[in-house]
Amino acid sequence: MSKYWSDITKKIDPYIPGEQPKDKKYIKLNTNENPYPPSEQVIKAIQNAANENLKLYPDPTSERLRDTIADYYSLKKEQVFIGNGSDEILAFSFIGFFNPNEPILIPDITYSFYKVYSNLFNIKYNLISLNNDLSLPIDKFFIPNGGIIFPNPNAPTGRYVPLEFIEEVLNKNKDKVVIVDEAYIDFGGESSVKLIDKYENLLVIQTLSKSRSLAGLRVGFALGQEHLITGLDRIKNSVNSYTTDTLALFGAIEAIKDEEYFQETRRKIIDTRNRVSEELKSIGFNVIDSKTNFVFISHPYIKAEDIFNRLKEKNVLVRYFNQPRIDNFLRVSIGNDEEMNYFIKVIEDIVK
Incomplete structure (x- = not known):
């Protein structure tokens, strides 16, 4: 020390x-x-982008990638936020939506970065104990809180929560942001993205590290109603306007497009x-x-x-x-x- x-x-x-x-x-x-x-199209895009334009800053709004992701999920680009991996977006979200003296709810067995960010940003939290079978006890999230975050499917357990239970949590916490971390959603679950237009308090965070084979490129994205995305932009532009580099942006576009x-x-x-x-x-x-x-x-x-x-x-x-x-x-x-x-x-x- x-x-x-x-x-x-x-x-x-x-x-x-x-x-x-x-x-x-x-x-x-x-x-x-x-x-x-990664897809061969990703490699080609990165190789083509590795040119003299690297002397320039990357697009601070990630316009083309946001357009691509918005089209993929049938959303507006104003509902898409791009970050340097989902971990960065999680950090921005803790700052942007959780207040220090209003304890948030986190599963007791989950992605350990949630506790790290809570402590780093001095945000109080209460742990919600998983059931004996390591499933998520949805009804335990129906108590007063400063916000909620959990992965779906959960990590490290791998258990998935159906969307009807996600909706219960959203309905019971209409005045607080509910973050659903979907790092692993592409391996068998149904995404909460379809609920975004219905629930103004839902923020979905995904990554290209797992299902798109881009762990080394560091690209993540958040999806939600425009007011939540604007909040993330305010935090990002108070830290670093250029969080996602040019090569990552070009590669990520092709990763989404190569269905x-x-x-x-x-x-x-x-x-x-x-x-x-x-x-x-x-x-x-x-x-x-x-x-x-x-x-x-x-x-x-x-x-x-x-x-x-x-x-x-x-x-x-x-x-x-x-x-x-x-x-x-x-x-x-x-x-x-x-x-x-x-x-x-x-x-x-x-x-x-």
């Missing part, structure tokens, strides 16, 4: 990303990346996830029903941490969470079929 740190720097507990070891080659099933490369490739890779991941889930169940694992590009698993007799360490010895990385209620679970990202076949072989040997 440095004497030059501010009080906030001293007290925050930063987010810890998944391992990215460089000591040897691993099968990486620990950070929920897409096992398939055929998106559907092909999405379907592959869903099929592999379903197959692996059944294979894990057949060797004794409890597998939480997943609508994501990962599975959340536990074994009745062997500790998750032991399985984690033994997988790592065999050059397979998964995610272990040493925290209450889920310290006997592993989150396993869905790789390609070859990677998952090796994973199944190794884990079968471990539980024999």
